[in-house]
Amino acid sequence: MTARPEIEAVTARIRERSRASRETYLGRLDEAAGQAVHRSVLSCGNLAHGFAACGPTDKAALAGDRVANIGIITAYNDMLSAHQPFEPFPNLIKEAAREAGGVAQVAGGVPAMCDGVTQGQPGMELSLFSRDVIAMSAAIGLSHNMFDAAVYLGVCDKIVPGLVTAALTFGHLPAIFIPAGPMTSGLPNDEKARIRQLYAEGKVDRAALLEAESKSYHGPGTCTFYGTANSNQMLMEIMGLHTPGSSFINPNTPLRDALTKEAAKRALAITALGNDYTPAGRMIDERSIVNGVVGLNATGGSTNHTMHLITMAAAAGIQLTWNDIAEISEHVPLIARVYPNGLADVNHFHAAGGMGFLIRELLDDGYLHEDVRTVWGEGLRPYAIEAKLADDGTVARLPAPAASGDAKVLATAAKPFQTSGGLKVLSGNLGRSIIKVSAVKPEHRVIEAPALIFHSQEEMQAAFKAGRLERDFIAVIRFQGPKANGMPELHKLTPALGVLQDRGYRIALVTDGRMSGASGKVPAAIHVTPEALDGGMIGKLREGDLMRLDAEKGTLEALVDDAELAARDSAEADLSGNQYGMGRELFAGFRALAGRADQGAAVF
Structure with a gap:
């Protein structure tokens, strides 16, 4: 199914504007991909350093050139709720890789700062720049040239855009983003906002404010309002960088772990060593970027992405502009209401049908390019699903619900909350x-x-x-x-x-x-x-x-x-x-x- 003429027109304009820069980018990507298994270009001394700390089995596998190695780039730290759940992920990924006949190594860590902690503080003046530091840090980790694919563990504000920039800079490598999921629902966001206003007026004290904030931000996982962090997760799924249905599953659950292991195995399946080679830089094209902009507007997502999407696209030689974003917004309906655009949080959004319902609605009404490549294969239609835990502990996928579970949270494209985007x-x-x-x-x-x-x-x-x-x-x-x-x-x-x-x-x-x-x-x-x-x-x-x-x-x-x-x-x-x-x-x-x-x- 083709997208609506208005969406096709914007995409064509981006493609034409980007023709020279995209061709240059793809030429560099092909040059890097032409080196075959990347460890094969390393000297024996280089390679020995690269697997010196591995166990005997992984060391033997990496000594050859026919076993795929996943590089893990992680934003783990245990001070931030959204990134604390990543602590066990590297071991889950390594276990899954071995089960699939591959290897995984932590290639590097990147910083992860929280705008919620630094709001109004001097540290906030480093926040936007942390995106570019993250891209550079990930590049350092991947520069060892030991890897056939990369998986990226990151959630919040600048972290995901920085990681995407790195993934597209190393676009000859397949890339899968593995989310940690949102914390369970706490104090409703509108009640939190009410207490903040009362505190600003001097009507409640600091103890009452801290109690409300602590009830809102109360456990592991992403904050539950629809800010940049959760906009990131929406983008990764609608752009095909997540496995289907994985964005908003809560941390520390069997389904979350099953999705993590599945993503690691899928990363091995799409390396150049197999028959389904999916380099990130070719997979993400003008259509993928436009799908991201459509999703941002259809959900009333973060304004930060009017900058981040431009930077991410540029890393793949694609020239996106504010005019493109504005024109898409005029044609795309708002069909999700999640705080601050409504009273619901992202757990309510997920329960109402979530990403699967959203993607199906946008696909069926021609707002998305269906004929894109994703980490799951050809086409975006496989993302119009709901992920469940199968009896054997693996991931099962069912069609997205036919109707919204809550019409105040998720509307249809035919009867949107408003006819233009957010x-x-x-x-x-x-x-x-x-x-x-x-x-x-x-x-x-x-x-x-x-x-x-x-x-x-x-x-x-x-x-x-x-x-x-x-x-x-x-x-x-x-x-x-x-x-x-x-x-x-x-x-x-x-x-x-x-x-x-x-x-x-x-x-x-x-x-x-x-x-x-x-x-x-x-x-x-x-x-x-x-x-x-x-x-x-x-x-x-x-x-x-x-x-x-x-x-x-x-x-x-x-x-x-x-x-x-x-x-x-x-x-x-x-x-x-x-x-x-x-x-x-x-x-x-x-x-x-x-x-x-x-x-x-x-x-x-």
């Missing part, structure tokens, strides 16, 4: 920006109000606590872009802005920083580009300038004469405090090299 590009005399509209009520999508200017989120919080924000306004938080301070998320502002909106004030946020997948009910024009430090017009705004954010028409403008705006001197900000502390001094080169948000904000 993301929108705003343009105007301030440049371009992204807004997540799926969580914003229609009555809050058009705001005209004077600007209040801040150069940090702490400044705005202080103004809120002092009672100076009891009015209609558009908060402009600038000098928060990649070049200025690493583009931190500004979620510390969310409770205060939510309080003010609930009090009846007409408010919005405009920033060259980020708000990410948890962007909520307050209209927020984020990723404004060019950023203030890069000559962007956001740096020329003055206190009291009338501004208009129109998420319906897709515009963001200062209602100031264009000639006057252009003639103004750009504001300056003291960024000296952002240059050191918590490792920030080590990232001066990254800040200098960082690209624009609409180009992925990468340093390479």
Whole structure:
């Protein structure tokens, strides 16, 4: 089944735009793949170092050139709930590999930081750059050239995009992503948000806030709201990098372990040593990237992916733009409501039919390219399933439910929650920006109000606590872009802005920083580009300038004469405090090299 003409048109445009860069990429991929079994190019000394620590059986297998070896790239650490479940995965993968006649080695570890821990803290200024560090770290692990395929253990915000960038850089190797799954449901997300707002108003104390947060984030696994981490898992499945049905199975369950072992065996089956060679760089093409963008919009996913998808695609020689994302959003219906786009969490989403139901609906109505390659084989239709545990402990797959288990969480493509997707590009005399509209009520999508200017989120919080924000306004938080301070998320502002909106004030946020997948009910024009430090017009705004954010028409403008705006001197900000502390001094080169948000904000 072919995709709708509108989807085909965007795909064709991306393909044509990417023709030269994609051909160059595929030529390099073929050159790397032409080396056959990669250990065969190593000298005896090289190879001896590569298997010195292995047991006798694995050492004997690796000494030849006919046994496939899986490289495991892991983001395990036991401080972060989403990555703690990965601790036993390498042994499960090694066991499965031996059962299938192969070998697996941990090729390397990559950092995994949590935006939830670093929100409002200096460490958040390393967050976006950690994506590129992760890609580089994975590249170091795979550079030993010992491997016939790679499996990637990662879940959260920047980790998966960094790992995908690495997987496509090493695109001659098959790649399978193995998720850990979401934690079980705790305190409902809307109740957590309510307590946060009460704390911001001074109506509950820190002990009550910590109790609510601890009941929400209470065990191993991914946070249960639909932020960047769970958007990552959706993307990996809809792009065919997961095995079917594996995204949202809870950690430490028999089905989770069965899926992990199955993925390891599948990685061995698709190496160049067999008959189903599936190099990641050929498997992921323009159609796969478009499927990811469709999924992002159909689920109201994370705004971070308006940068990450561009960087991931570029690693495979594919040139994706914000215009492509915006055009797809206009044609793709929103059919999932998961917090902050609704009250449900990802466990409710999975129980209502989950990825299998979502993929089938989008396929049947022509919103996805069905004729793609995946780690499972030809075509995306095998992903329209529900994974179960078979009696023998392996994975069984059943057709996705015919009807949604909860129409408030998962709708059909024919009767969606809204006819367009969850993301929108705003343009105007301030440049371009992204807004997540799926969580914003229609009555809050058009705001005209004077600007209040801040150069940090702490400044705005202080103004809120002092009672100076009891009015209609558009908060402009600038000098928060990649070049200025690493583009931190500004979620510390969310409770205060939510309080003010609930009090009846007409408010919005405009920033060259980020708000990410948890962007909520307050209209927020984020990723404004060019950023203030890069000559962007956001740096020329003055206190009291009338501004208009129109998420319906897709515009963001200062209602100031264009000639006057252009003639103004750009504001300056003291960024000296952002240059050191918590490792920030080590990232001066990254800040200098960082690209624009609409180009992925990468340093390479």
